[in-house]
Amino acid sequence: MEFPAWLTGWLAGDDYTIAREILERGVAALFLIAFVQAANQFPALLGEHGLLPAPRFLRHPYARKQPTLFRLRYTDGLLRVVAWTGVVLSALIVVGVVQLAPSYVFVPVFLIVWFLYLSIVNVGQTFYGFGWESLLCEAGFVVAFLGAWDTAPPITIVFFVRWLVFRLEFGAGMIKMRGDRSWRDLTALFYHHETQPMPNPLSRTAHLLPKWWHRVEVLGNHFAQLVVPWFLFFPQPIASVAAAIMILTQLWLVLTGNFAWLNWITIVLAFAGISDGVWSWLLGGAAVGGIGASGVPLWYAVIALAATVFLVVLSWPPLRNLFARRQLMNASFNRWHLVNAYGAFGSVTKERYEVVVEGTADDPHDPDAQWREYAFKGKPGDPRRVPRQYAPYHLRLDWLMWFLALGSRDSPWFEVFLLRLLEADAPTLRLLRRDPFDGERPRAVRARMFLYRFSTHEEKRRTGDVWVRSEVGDLVPPVSLRGQ
Structure with a gap:
């Protein structure tokens, strides 16, 4: 009818x-x-x-x-x-x-x-x-x-x-x-x-x-x-x-x-x-x-x-x-996520900071300890690596690492992430592109902050690097599991 x-x-x-x-x-x-x-x-x-x-x-x-x-x-x-x-x-x-x-x-x-x-x-x-x-x-x-x-x-x-x-x-x-x-x-x-x-x-x-x-x-x-x-x-x-x-x-x-x-x-x-x-x-x-x-x-x-x-x-x-003076960005007004407010990039960061996570099998207090970098799938790390295309697939850990570098206060997950690396937790390691320890437990891990920028055309021809990075300092000093 x-x-x-x-x-x-x-x-x-x-x-x-x-x-x-x-x-x-x-x-x-x-x-x-x-x-x-x-x-x-x-x-x-x-x-x-x-x-x-x-x-x-x-x-x-x-x-x-x-x-x-x-x-x-x-x-x-x-x-x-x-x-x-x-x-x-x-x-x-x-x-x-x-x-x-x-x-x-x-x-x-x-x-x-x-x-x-x-x-x-x-x-x-x-x-x-x-x-x-x-x-x-x-x-x-x-x-x-x-x-x-x-x-x-x-x-x-x-x-x-x-x-x-x-x-x-x-x-x-x-x-x-x-x-x-x-x-x-x-x-x-x-x-x-x-x-x-x-x-x-x-x-x-x-x-x-x-x-x-x-x-x-x-x-x-x-x-x-x-x-x-x-x-x-x-x-x-x-x-x-x-x-x-x-x-x-x-x-x-x-x-x-x-x-x-x-x-x-x-x-x-x-x-x-x-x-x-x-x-x-x-x-x-x-x-x-x-x-x-x-x-x-x-x-x-x-x-x-x-x-x-x-x-x-x-x-x-x-x-x-x-039309509110204090417009909310990406806000839901009900628990069902229906008819929401949207918005993105109301502010633009002028510099790019990245958190680089490293581990070592050596004594972390030894100045000659060899530190190896964990590689993420999407976020910048190795200066020579060209960024990959992942969207519309969403790499959630990589995105949260970007917010972490911006100084996100809502980051209790990061301490647990470092703990999982120390434990060589297989599900966590599968979120990464490369584990430098091939599934073995590192003796210690640390997190360092770097300033990244894209290389110029001349720098790319000379070095082959996509990124130019300079160390800013430690975010998390070397940490180990008890007994290590």
Whole structure:
């Protein structure tokens, strides 16, 4: 049964069937990556014997209020069941199997994926304290209500995805204008490519571009984040042009940095602004779109409208935050991580500090002791090593090492990390690229601070080094296990 035509005409987003496919499959693909990453990293970082054990966290009254499957009990085995279940369900959505089922099956399956990941985020503590965690949770919940092929995409949900993109981009733009002066005087990109949390293979090339180009980059960023998002709510093809501009600017960020899935999910969500008609025009007038039903069944219209009203009600705090004098960055206003505030890099660091962790098999008090460096997968270490591309995969330990070098006060995990190195803990060592002791216990470990900068073209030709580093001092002096 369907609504009368005069109602179906406004509720059925018949011109956004390609957008729905990209949104559902794209968000599910990012969930899949996030679940794989959780299966690989969570036990070592947050498991029963992790750096910040989830079982200990769950004893706190705050943790017991969080919606999570682990509220009553956490085990590493249960975590893996949750993660791999999420992988399987996400994969089924990516390949389009679940979309073949009725929407009363599709929506619950997508919401199960959302809740499984929410369960992980809500016990993830510092290692899951990133804005893109809430972004993935919100996107998963909203996109679920686009429905399967037995209904047209509800236009209210399509527009709510655009509202999500607006908050994401405009919020990031406003936090920059209210934050570091370098965003206002157009010098932020003099530093950012070099000091960003995890550079990629092209970051050095981007950093060494002329300063006039960096000013153009900042101007382009302000235009894409402060002006363009408003046009997402204009008629077609204006909304499609706005979406295309944001997609192109996000692709530049993908090319020049590793920001986990932040840029990729922004790209996916921005496709909510591109209509089937625009796709047809891009393909030379070919008939495209029309995937699934052309109307919205009565029962599903009720669900979609109820979800829309629910999300609109939750939108007041983030809307008010966008224009608040003290704007919150990456804040959730409820325990379900729905309708959040977003923003990134309100301040830009001018110098890059790195924590270098070393171990020795010798007497640590001997001036001639040989110290060997532990190599991380993503963060800079060896000056000759070209940074790798990992995004949208998220290397959580490497990111926290960047915050540690900035003087993060919330770093109790680092002491435990050094202890695990002294114990030659296998799960912890698997988080690294190279263990210089090949699984054997070192006698002592230490952490030193270095100042890093990208080498110039002449320095690179002369030495082969990508980075130039100079020692600043000790962060943690040599420490050993008792009895060593």
